[in-house]
Amino acid sequence: xxxxxxxxxxxxxxxxxxxxxxxxxxxxxxxxxxxxxxxxxxxxxxxxxxxxxxxxxxxxxxxxxxxxxxxxxxxxxxxxxxxxxxxxxxxxxxxxxxxxxxxxxxxxxxxxxxxxxxxxxxxxxxxxxxxxxxxxxx
Numbered sequence: 726x727x728x729x730x731x732x733x734x735x736x737x738x739x740x741x742x743x744x745x746x747x748x749x750x751x752x753x754x755x756x757x758x759x760x761x762x763x764x765x766x767x768x769x770x771x772x773x774x775x776x777x778x779x780x781x782x783x784x785x786x787x788x789x790x791x792x793x794x795x796x797x798x799x800x801x802x803x804x805x806x807x808x809x810x811x812x813x814x815x816x817x818x819x820x821x822x823x824x825x826x827x828x829x830x831x832x833x834x835x836x837x838x839x840x841x842x843x844x845x846x847x848x849x850x851x852x853x854x855x856x857x858x859x860x861x862x863x
Contacts, residue, residue: 729748730855734793736793744855748776752852753849753851763804779854
């Protein structure tokens, strides 16, 4: 089986997570500068078989789209033109950053490390999005 990859797309940084080949468990992959995301994904899919990409769809509490949605839609359009054989799906990402912060604190990661590694929240958010997606599919 091929992997499923998820994206927590941000203005500056983007968190990535990926499943195991059996698509059972989501694992954090990395955080990349958003301007390097397309190139990173292109290289990654040359090395690993990816079945589909799940991208967080940012919505506000009142179900209105967030300001980041336009940037995400531009990226999705660019991806679909360049790689039509790997579908990309939106998945609700509300509260993932909050859950990621809580997981980091619960995991005992020190405040200094949290300040120095801001990308950790993005990677964990992508992991939460992907694991939620896997649970939903079941």
